[in-house]
Amino acid sequence: MFRFLVRRILGAAVILLIISALVFVLFYAAPRDPARIACGKVCTPETLELVKKNLGISDPLPMQYWEWLKGLFVGRDYTSYGHCDAPCLGYSFQSREPVLDTILDRFPTTISLSLGAAVVFLIFGVGTGMLAAVKQGKALDKIASSASLIASSMQIYVVGVFATYLLVDQMHLLDRASYTPFTDNPGKWFSGLLVPWLVLSLIFTANYTRMTRSQMVESLTQDYVRTARAKGLSRRTVFFRFAWRGAMGPIITIFGLDLGVLLGGAIITESTFSLQGLGMLSVKAVGTNDLPILLGVIMVAAAAIIVFNIIVDAVYALIDPRVRLA
Numbered sequence: 001m002f003r004f005l006v007r008r009i010l011g012a013a014v015i016l017l018i019i020s021a022l023v024f025v026l027f028y029a030a031p032r033d034p035a036r037i038a039c040g041k042v043c044t045p046e047t048l049e050l051v052k053k054n055l056g057i058s059d060p061l062p063m064q065y066w067e068w069l070k071g072l073f074v075g076r077d078y079t080s081y082g083h084c085d086a087p088c089l090g091y092s093f094q095s096r097e098p099v100l101d102t103i104l105d106r107f108p109t110t111i112s113l114s115l116g117a118a119v120v121f122l123i124f125g126v127g128t129g130m131l132a133a134v135k136q137g138k139a140l141d142k143i144a145s146s147a148s149l150i151a152s153s154m155q156i157y158v159v160g161v162f163a164t165y166l167l168v169d170q171m172h173l174l175d176r177a178s179y180t181p182f183t184d185n186p187g188k189w190f191s192g193l194l195v196p197w198l199v200l201s202l203i204f205t206a207n208y209t210r211m212t213r214s215q216m217v218e219s220l221t222q223d224y225v226r227t228a229r230a231k232g233l234s235r236r237t238v239f240f241r242f243a244w245r246g247a248m249g250p251i252i253t254i255f256g257l258d259l260g261v262l263l264g265g266a267i268i269t270e271s272t273f274s275l276q277g278l279g280m281l282s283v284k285a286v287g288t289n290d291l292p293i294l295l296g297v298i299m300v301a302a303a304a305i306i307v308f309n310i311i312v313d314a315v316y317a318l319i320d321p322r323v324r325l326a
């Protein structure tokens with residue numbers, strides 16, 4: 001296990017390094033100059049050069065990238081900001097605030113949105129898929145399969161507007177989407193995120209329903225499941241101890257990927273409900289060519305996906321004894 005984790009961590013570091021380099025190159029190729037944007041409407045060549053120096057973008061691209069990379073481990077000195085302690089992701093070109101502080105300020109919103117939606121689509125998606133597999137070919141199976149196909153074709157920005165209009169504005173059943181820190185008011189935190197949770201989990205629930213049903217149907221036909229039945233074990237024991245464990249491996253793998261992507265920023269959902277998380281932060285950063293913010297969000301998203309992949313591989317081996325990390 002230890003050797004496996006060391007290999008994966010080293011591989012993750014290489015992947016993150018490549019991703020950060022690619023983002024730098026792509027941003028450098030953009031036609032808009034962030035220094036000119038920050039300089040304002042009345043901008044002389046001398047002022048422009050000073051702004052570039054203050055923002056740390058007066059050097060060639062390789063030197064800029066090296067300074068940013070070095071700042072992650074030993075910190076970095078800025079002309080106008082002073083010393084930035086490690087891990088330093090730089091300062092925003094627009095707000096002039098530390099990137100790490102900005103991300104940490106937005107991260108709780110994205111975590112609350114992602115984990116809440118994950119709980120919803122796991123409970124309803126996996127549960128409905130298991131019921132459909134047990135009732136294969138019957139009315140419940142057909143209804144669940146048809147509903148999942150319809151739900152998977154829907155778009156979040158359409159469902160979000162419709163759900164807000166129907167459940168909030170017309171029927172007054174739920175509160176309008178908002179974010180309140182859990183430590184401030186748990187009840188308001190829950191009620192403010194309930195509509196975004198339901199909307200974000202809709203498509204995922206449909207996908208997990210179809211995937212769980214498919215895996216369970218296949219698992220129920222395996223030889224070891226038939227052998228367990230032949231030994232006289234109860235249907236409940238056979239279903240949960242043998243068939244369910246065999247079917248959960250691929251589902252856990254996909255869940256790790258989905259959760260990593262969600263933690264990186266549910267852009268469409270946050271934009272639909274005006275939730276100030278990492279998704280909205282990245283959209284604004286793209287529009288203003290704010291490289292430090294954009295790079296910071298991308299690195300957080302990439303790290304989340306990689307970390308959850310490593311965790312999923314380890315959990316996969318615990319659930320399915322046929323899998324060995326070696």
